[in-house]
Amino acid sequence: MFARFKDGVSLRLVGAAFCTAAILSLAGCGEVYVHEEFDKSTMNKTDAQVLDTIGKPTTVDANDPKRVTWTYYAKTVDVDNQNKRDIKAVLTLEPDAASHNLKVVKVEYQKS
Numbered sequence: 001m002f003a004r005f006k007d008g009v010s011l012r013l014v015g016a017a018f019c020t021a022a023i024l025s026l027a028g029c030g031e032v033y034v035h036e037e038f039d040k041s042t043m044n045k046t047d048a049q050v051l052d053t054i055g056k057p058t059t060v061d062a063n064d065p066k067r068v069t070w071t072y073y074a075k076t077v078d079v080d081n082q083n084k085r086d087i088k089a090v091l092t093l094e095p096d097a098a099s100h101n102l103k104v105v106k107v108e109y110q111k112s
Contacts (some may be wrong), residue, residue: 030075032053032085038076039107044089047102050091057091067094068093068102078111 033041033054041053050070057070070091077083092106 031074033075035076035081035109038088038089042104042107045106046096046099046102047093058088066094076109077107081111082112086110 029105031054038054042050045053047068054072054075058073059071061069061071064069070093072089072091073087076086076089078086086108090108090110091104092108093102094105095101
């Protein structure tokens with residue numbers, strides 16, 4: 001069986017196929033949420049709770065500490081739109097009056 005792979009071209013093709021398969025399988029990693037589940041996991045939760053549940057956002061806009069936005073790209077799907085992935089989900093966080101910790105007050109989805 002290994003006699004066939006003695007020439008460099010065959011070995012490179014097998015190696016390229018293996019690497020391609022590995023990359024494609026890893027590209028699918030990461031959890032995707034339907035809107036209802038994402039809302040339940042984020043609304044009225046603190047920033048620490050969201051990080052524990054959903055993970056780090058792709059971008060953070062903290063220019064205004066009274067209104068921070070976290071953006072997640074391709075992390076949610078829209079069941080009402082043939083389960084297509086949303087372009088992005090944007091969380092708006094504001095300081096909680098009692099604890100002063102950031103808390104999610106709004107979730108917006110940009111559909112594809």
